[in-house]
Amino acid sequence: MAPFGSAQRWVPPTKASKPEEMPTAQPQPSPFGTSQRWQPPKAAPAQQAPSSPFGTAQRWQPSKPAIPAQDDTPAEPALKPAPKQPKKPKKRKRDSDVMPDPAQDEATPKKHKAVLSKFEKVSRKVKEQPQQPPEEQESKPDVVLRDLQPLPQPAPVPEPAFEPTFSVLPNWLSQPITVESSKRVPFDQLGVEASFVKKLARHGYSEALAVQSALLPMLQPGYKQHLGDICVSARTGSGKTMAYLLPIAEALKDRTTPVLSAVIVVPTRQLVDQALQVAEELCAGTKIKLGTAVGNVPFATEQKQLVKMRAQYDPKRAASLHEKAKQQWTTGFVENRGLVDDLMTLPADHVPRYDSGVDILICTPGRLVEHIESTTGFLLRSIRWLVIDEADQLLNQNFQGWSTVLMDALHGETPEDFMDAQERLRKERKLSGRGPALPPSTAQHITKVILSATMEKDLTKLGALKLKRPKFVHVQDEQEHPLAATEGDSFDxxxxxxxxxxxxxxxxxxxxxxxxxxxxxxxxxxxxxxxxxxxxxxxxxxxxxxxxxxxxxxxxxxxxSSSDGGDSETEEKPITKPSIxxxxxxxxxxxxxxxxxxxxxxxxxxxxxxxxxxxxxxxxxxxxxxxxxxxxxxxxxxxxxxxxxxxxxxxxxxxxxxxxxxxxxxxxxxxxxxxxxxxxxxxxxxxxxxxxxxxxxxxxxxxxxxxxxxxxxxxxxxxxxxxxxxxxxxxxxxxxxxxxxxxxxxxxxxx
Missing domain, CATH: 3.40.50.300 (P-loop containing nucleotide triphosphate hydrolases)
Structure with missing residues (x-):
């Protein structure tokens, strides 16, 4: 028994076939007397809701308050709350003229009503819209129906041709000085001296070829002279040898004492002989001395030809050299053995002095490296021209690392034992910091001329030559495109x-x-x-x-053709033996x-x-x-x-x-x-x-x-x-x- 009276917990009703036959709850005696707890009045039977596929369980509805009964009147049993009736959709203002059909609402499931209501709204809107006159309907453009084919696209806008404003090559190599191969200029108009013009005429040369007409003004003294290095690309047989030998011969024609001024490097001995022949023709009648260095000549013979030794009186330096030689013999490490050997053959208080025996040296790269490293007194401090012919082959093969050895000898410092008085004094003052500084060396700039029929464009290889302010001269035909348009190697x-x-x-x-x-x-x-x-x-x-x-x-x-040579003898006449x-x-x-x-x-x-x-x-x-x-x-x-x-x-x-x-x-x-x-x-x-x-x-x-x-x-x-x-x-x-x-x-x- 509950302490607060006879109120009972609400128990959901069991399923009944009819609402009238539903059982009612019986009152229970209360400990506080015969008064009974207020019970809600019976609800009027409502229409049965449509059956649900999930059973007959109904949602609980709260009861409404009722007037309490008299004490002597038995309380009516509590009834099961009636099921909640479905809510009717709220009528909108515009839908007030359409009254819902109760029978139709009961027959239509609730989940379909929303769809039906939307359909009805759309139908009403269509009916309410006024009909357009036929003139307006005809004025509308016809709709073009298309298949799955691609839609037509506008014509493409032509793009301008791509013209790069950059180049992987430096400007001097990508923008060469072009010369037409058919160009011919008389030698006297190029500033060549009269004596050389006559000499060339005797050998059948009256006009300069294209490469000669471009190279001669750049190598001769004058306002057209280029104070830098020159690279030349010209097809074979274009006269490159004459183009670089003629300016050198003109510059050295008045020299009386041999000084090594020009070195010409070619890849083969045959080219040495060919360049020597041209040089002999140009230098005939002058005191210019020519020399060669090739591999098939004894090395000692070439040393005597290239370097001449003479004795010079210098007691102070002679004592210093003897003291240095004594220390080297004591330690067993002899430096400049050739210098020490030459010192022993001279009179007392005399030192060896080395002079060049040639003005122009034509050599192969391998033998040149040997003379630089092994010939005592072979110095390149007076070089004014360095010519590298057939440069593509020489740079590709790089005999004994000749380019590195040659550049070090050209641009490096003269060894101390072979310095002249001016170089030695300049070095002493530079190290001691005493006395007025001497003016810099007046040695002229070395002009490097690089020639080839197939000019190399590898910057790594060209960089090994240490070019200074270079220019590129290219000889081409009139109908050819400029070489600057191509980045790769091209041949003419x-x-x-x-x-x-x-x-x-x-x-x-x-x-x-x-x-x-x-x-x-x-x-x-x-x-x-x-x-x-x-x-x-x-x-x-x-x-x-x-x-x-x-x-x-x-x-x-x-x-x-016949398989037997004898058959063909009877078919054709033999060829007459020629006399060539x-x-x-x-x-x-x-x-x-x-x-x-x-x-x-x-x-x-x-x-x-x-x-x-x-x-x-x-x-x-x-x-x-x-x-x-x-x-x-x-x-x-x-x-x-x-x-x-x-x-x-x-x-x-x-x-x-x-x-x-x-x-x-x-x-x-x-x-x-x-x-x-x-x-x-x-x-x-x-x-x-x-x-x-x-x-x-x-x-x-x-x-x-x-x-x-x-x-x-x-x-x-x-x-x-x-x-x-x-x-x-x-x-x-x-x-x-x-x-x-x-x-x-x-x-x-x-x-």
Whole structure:
């Protein structure tokens, strides 16, 4: 029993079929008397709510207060609160004219009423909108329906061509001084002295070529002189050697005492001989002394030629040198051994004094480094000109680190033992700080001239030369674009050069193709015209479009050739044996090695005995006298055919070469440019022929014939197709015999 009366906890009613039959709660006796707790009045039965799929449980509703009953009247039992009736939606002002249908509200689920009410609102809005007149409906633009195709876009706005305002190269290299290759100027208009003009006229030079007309004013004293270094890029045969030797010879013509003033560095001994020949022609009649330093001359002989020693009276310095020599002998560490040895041969109180024996030194880089490091008294403190010819090859190979050694000797301080009085006094005052300071050295600035047909643009390599205020001079054709537009290396070929390429199948009969070329093109005879007219010449452009088919074309051309050389003897007339003694043409044939040059010379002599008297071979192993004698014979015309390795392709200037043959394909575009540049020099015409095998055809046509880095002045490489039957006509057996003889000779040499 609860302490506060007989109130009972409300118990939810059980499910009943009808509201009238629901059980009522019975009153319980209260401990406080018969008075009963107030009970809410019975609620009127309400309409049954629609059944819910979740059962008949109803939400609890609070009861309403009622008037308490009399004490004697039994209290009515408490009834279960009636279920809450669903709320009717509030009527809005605009919806007041539409009365809801009670029956429809009862039948429609509550969750659908919101959707239906929105639909009714939209329907009413559509009905309330006034209808537009037909004129306004027709005035509206028609809607264009499109498929999934892309929408049409406006025309693109053309963008201006990209013109970079920057360059990875410095201004002096990216913006060169361009000179047209066709430019010609008389020497007397360039300020050349009359004596040298007459001397040049005697050798057949009346006008300066393009590179000479640009370089001479920059090296000669005057208002056009450039007080800095000069880099020159000009094709082979353009007269670069004369361009730098002529100003040097003019400046030194009045000198009576030899002082080493100019050093010319070239990569090969052949180029040393060639530059020496030009220098001798220019310096004839003057007291200028020329000297060379190459590897095939005894080192001691060159030392005596380059440095002259004489005794000078200087007791104080002589005592100092003797004391230093005594200490060195005591410790066993001898410095400047050559100086000590020379000191012992002099009279008392005398010291050795070293003077230069030459004014102009032409040398190779390796031998120059040896003289700098080992020749006592060989100093470069009086150098005014440093010329580096064929700079691309020298910088790429860098013999014995020659550039570093040379720059240190040029710009470094003179060793103390070899200082003159002025240098020694300047150093003493600088160290002691006493006495008035002497004026700086009056040594003139060293002018460096860097030349090449394929100028190197690697700043790392050019930086090793320590150039000062450099300028770049580029010789090009009129129709070419300026060199500044290209950042990579580019090569120029003479416009008077004509190039040909001959497919030679797999190359096992290449000597026969070479012989056919010599007989029918270089030393052409009367019946050789028929063979040349029969050859099928095609432009290099057409051939390069299908470079992979070139080897197949050469193979197809040999399908009709007879397998037996005897059959072809009855079909065609033999070629008349030529006599090349009267021919003015001269041909230079390049191979990839000295061994190939020797073997090819042997084969050609056996296949065509009439060529043996006029054929010679030049390799780097030849001595200086042999090379000089051979080049002189080739220049005079007593030798018509010269076979050489790649070493001879650099800078050789031999007048009268009409044909160049690449028997072995060059390894790079640079090598190709230097090979074919031996002909068509100084405005003369020339031809270059290349024998191409099937494995080399694709690279040759794409890189050399059609490459963008070689400019030919609008010309192309022509392909010449020869039938194999005509090439090996009446020579197959002779060729096989020559190969067997060569094999025996090689085997005998190896044994």
């Amino acid at each position: 070929l003479p416009t008077t050069l004509t190039e040909f390429a001959v497919p030679v199948s797999d190359g096992h009969k290449k000597p026969l193709y070479l012989l056919y070329l010599l007989l029918n093109t270089v030393f052409q005879t009367s019946n050789g015209d028929e063979h040349k007219e029969a050859s099928d010449k095609e432009s290099g452009e057409d051939s390069s479009e299908d470079s992979s088919d070139d080897p197949e074309d050469s193979e197809e051309s040999s399908d009709g 003694a009267k021919h003015k043409n001269r041909v230079l044939i390049f191979t990839k090695s000295n061994e190939n040059a020797s073997r090819l010379s042997h084969l050609v002599s056996v296949l065509e005995p009439s060529f043996k008297e006029y054929l010679q071979t030049m390799t780097p192993s030849s001595t200086a006298k042999q090379s000089k004698k051979l080049l002189k014979a080739f220049s005079s015309g007593s030798v018509k055919i010269l076979i050489a390795s790649d070493a001879a392709s650099r800078g050789l200037d031999i007048s009268g070469i009409t044909h160049v043959v690449n028997y072995d394909i060059p390894p790079s575009a640079t090598s190709y440019v230097h090979r074919v540049g031996r002909t068509a020099r100084a405005g003369k015409s020339g031809e270059a022929w290349t024998l191409v095998t099937k494995s080399e055809a694709a690279w040759f046509w794409k890189q050399l014939a059609k490459g963008n880095n070689i400019r030919r002045g609008g010309k192309t490489v022509a392909r010449v197709q020869w039938k194999e039957r005509s090439v090996e006509y009446n020579r197959r057996r002779t060729y096989e015999a020559a190969l067997a003889e060569l094999q025996e000779a090689v085997a005998g040499t190896d044994g």
